[in-house]
Amino acid sequence: MSYNKLKSLVANVEAIETAMKIQVQGRQATAEEKEILSRYSGFGGIKEVLNIGTDKPIGGDMQEPIQRLQELINAYPHFTEPMRHNVIEGIKASVLTAFYTPKFLVDTVVRQIHATFSENGLKMRSFLEPSAGIGGFLPIAMSGTYDYAIEKDLISGMILSLLHENTLTRTAAFETIGEQGFEHTTFDVIASNIPFGNFRVFDAELWKKGGMYEQATKTIHNYFFVKAMELLNEGGLLAFITSRGIADTPGNKFVREYLVNHADLISAIRLPDMLFMQTSGIEVGSDLLIFQKHTHKTVLSQREQLFLQVGREKADAIGTMTEYANKLFTMPKTTLATGSRIVQNQYGKYVRKYQWQGNENAMSQYLAALLKLDFGRYFRKSLFTGNGQGSEHMQMSLFGNVAMKQVEKGKRAYTDGVEAWMKDGAMVLFEGQVGTIQYRKSSLYQEVAIDFVPVDEGKVNTDRAKDYFPIRKAYFELSIKEREEQKEDNGLRRELNARYDAFVAKWGCFHENDNKEFIMLDSLGVEVFTIEMQLGKDLVKSDIMREPVAFKKIDPNKRLTPIEALASSLNFYGRVDMDYLMQSTDSAEEEIIGDLKGEIFYNPAIGEWEHKGKFLSGNVIAKCKEIGSYLSELTDREKDWTETAVKALADVTPEAIPYEELDINMGERWIDTKLYADFATELFETETSVMYFDVNDTYIVRLQSYSPVAYNTYFVRNYDGGDLFVHALHDTVPEITKEIYRNGDKVRVPDEEAIQEAATKIQEAATKIQEIRDRFNRWLDRQPIEVRDELVRVYNERFNCYVRPHYDGSAQTFPQLSFEQFPYDSLYPSQKDAIWMIKQNGGGICWHEVGTGKTMIMCVAAYEMKRLGLAHKPLIIGLKANVHEIADTFRKAYPTAKVLYPGKDDFTPANRQEVFSKIKNNNWDCIILTHDQFAKIPQSEETMIDIFTEELADVERNLEFLEQSTMRYRSGKMQEGLEKRKQNLGAKLQELRMKINNRKDDAVDFHTMGIDHIFVDECHYQNFLIFLFDILNILKFSIFFI
Secondary structure, eight states: OOOOHHHHHHHHHHHHHHHHHHHHHTOOOOHHHHHHHHTOOOOTTOGGGGGTTSSOOOOGGGHHHHHHHHHHHHHOTTOOHHHHHHHHHHHHHGGGTOOOOOHHHHHHHHHHHHHHHHHTTOOOOEEEETTOTTTTTGGGSOTTOEEEEEEOSHHHHHHHHHHOTTSEEEESOGGGGGGSOOSOSSEEEEEEEOOOSSOOOOOHHHHHHOHHHHHHTTSHHHHHHHHHHHHEEEEEEEEEEEETHHHHOGGGHHHHHHHHHHEEEEEEEEEOTTTTHHHHSOOOOEEEEEEEEOTTOOEEEHHHHHHHOEEOOBOSTTOOBOOOEEGGGGSTTOBOOSEEEEEEOTTSOEEEEEEOOSOHHHHHHHHHHHHHHHHHHHOOHHHHHSOSOSGGGOOOOTTOEEEOOOOOOOSEEOOSOOOTTOOTTOEEEETTEEEEEEEEEOTTOSSEEEEEEEOOGGGOOHHHHHHHHHHHHHHHHHHHHHHHHOSOOHHHHHHHHHHHHHHHHHHOOTTSTTHHHHHTTSTTHHHHGGGEEEETTEEEEOGGGTSOSSSOOOOTTOOOOHHHHHHHHHHHHSSOOHHHHHHHHTOOHHHHHHHTBTTEEEETTTTEEEEHHHHTSEEHHHHHHHHHTTGGGSOHHHHHHHHHHHHHHHHHSOOOOOGGGOOOOTTOTTSOHHHHHHHHHHHHTSOEEEEEETTTTEEEEEESSOOHIIIIITOBTTBOHHHHHHHHHHTOOOOOEEEEEETTEEEEEEOHHHHHHTHHHHHHHHHHHHHHHHHHHHHHHTSOHHHHHHHHHHHHHHTTTEEOOOOOOTTOOOTTOOOTTSSOSSOOHHHHHHHHHHHHHTOOBOOOOTTSOHHHHHHHHHHHHHHTTSOSSEEEEEOTTTHHHHHHHHHHHOTTOOEEOOOGGGGSHHHHHHHHHHHHHSOOSEEEEEHHHHHTSOOOHHHHHHHHHHHHHHHHHHHHHHHHSSOGGGOHHHHHHHHHHHHHHHHHHHHHHHHHHHOOSOOOOHHHHTOOEEEESOTTSTTHHHHHHHIIIIIOOEEEEO
């Protein structure tokens, strides 16, 4: 029967309408409805559907069914708008890719597979059709078989589930099979008519394996073969109808090699070009390929060797060549055809076209004969029931066998476990080879892949590597455990020493006998190498081999005085650790508190003791109020401690500055607007209101009634007394402006001509403004003592409240700091004090002269904050000119530190994301960047939303204040400005939320990197005030400037 496009389209629309009706009613399909559903054949070859959703006309009889199709999609209530869009785009895309398999072909394959299982007494436990359409290959499943079907297309998937209610179906992509919750995760038989095309498939599992697995994900037909073979049980069958590209394309040889190396080729049959004319009305080249999984095969048959090869034929007498074709199909009984000839295809290329002269029944019988012959020769029952090993599984062939080439053990996926302390370039032993691991990241996947890269065998000794790896493991486990738990682990330390001693006895010290060269092949070797030190001519074990280096080990036999213990606690813990004080002095808590009276003070706000240098500094008035507020809630003992603390704060509070010494100017923002309103009321002889809006630093003045003083005495040109009062508050003079159009927008600019004409008036206004300001001070002096006392109180509590701390860093010892590569052996007192300041305050400003050691301050402070847990991931930012010096100083000072210092090439657009991922995914002791590099770090949408939301709340608060006030008619411009700002912020927030909703990957940004402390070098250079503003108002992190 010839193909009738209109009939197929009408049948498709009828099937879709029936399926939608059943789904809406929530029931199963009847037998009659299943008959309608089964006539669905997809839209392959029906190019008229490309006009759906466009203005292009659809002529003839095709218009009505296509219009009905559009109506059905639009009306179906279970489709969201994105789903509707996907359905329409899927229908259009299927025109050139969706060709349903003729039923007679499927039936022939089904009969052969059933016969094979029955004749060999095998049970088919599970079956999968991974690109099911409406389930054409599902009849392969036998009685008692668990059958599963996956179909990505929403329409086909809907019909599939209704036609096969006893089959577990999923409307999903094949690559998501691991997420579908199937009882079986591997299958005895996988069969389908698979999709083809240059479509990438996003499968993280195969991508992580790298090599040919990753390559297979780049085209969907290659992917289906590799993914299905991975899901197949040993001895299981893979039967796919596929485009000829798998067999013919030279670039797909890697897939053919994979298939014959992992399976026996049971049958390869080239199908006639006109096979799909009945279902799609189009000629398309296709093959039927059937494999039996054979993981441990050792030889390839001659026919499998031919399957790997492609060749070309002469198309004419002048030597024109055909396109490539697989050589296997030149052999007898490999084509379902009565003849073939070379023709030009629609692209003008010469290809061999295969024809079938005869009816469908004859074609079915011939295909059945070919399959019976192939299965009889090449199917092996023992593969299905055994494990695929041994010579008994060798595929017999009339053409003979050849030994398989041994796969070279080159770069490949690393599948062993990775220790938490390993990093890129770490040396490992994998599958009998020594090599390094490389982390591979792609913007397409959230996961990180790990590859194994063998090291040249001439550079390594496997036995030496086997003795080295346990040393490395013991070292990192000891180092990490003691750092995190702050507790000594003698067992791990003994193991480390034993492993090291055994290595030295066999191979010599790390510094000898090529050991250093070998260890440095390991990216972790630089750190491991330091467990051995060279002192002069002697080689000795480092401190970590004898004692903890990550924390201060308390010697139970050594007793410290309370003052010594306090200094030690501040040095090693960065705070007053009462447990440590009691242990190191062997004293009770009350004794220590008494002995350290005046040195430490109790802070009930945090429930801890603090050193006087930190406690009795900063805003002592606010601190005194806060701490005093806890008194009523405390126990007797804590109450006594707190009262002592409050008294100490009161004693150091600066002496209040009296009113007579205050230099108060009109417009000070700390003065209550009510005071300005009282002054204006007296000045203008009428009730006056004054309001202040912090969002744009603006005062508004409104007179409640007419005032001769405001409109006569203080009237100048177009400005009345209220206007001049505002200028007096802002300490400005009026500007004469005019409106002009610039780039299509209306803007205000100074009116130079008017300014010249009104120069006298402007001067008069300035004089009156100054008069208002002077009168305010005289008026203030006449106010009652209560008013002036309140001003004194507010001023002193706000400005005269700080006590500058004294930072004494002399007690610090700086564990792990090395002076081996410096011309001095200790830090300057000023450096120690600066570092102590940073540790105590979580930041600070060091404004030192050149040559006083600011770089070393940064490096040591960053490491100390990391060591003490005061910072998780510190970042140093410097200028291009000296950032290398900073990195060099850090590495010399802390040779074993984990420092990230990217070069300029690392911050190219191509490499930048990798650097960002390195920052995020590693626990760095310090990161060092230039100002320019730092500026390229993206900010997260979530952080921007927090910032804009906070700003929007300020704007809305001021708008509400304005709405509730009686001064609205005098603040039209402010009202308009605030509403415009609110509108802009709302738009930005909406845009950011859309970005978050549409985000398909986990892009690395500043928020996710974990950087929580920033050191900025040379902050006085360039436009650093702008840079500083961005950090403070966007990043909101503790910052140290230098």
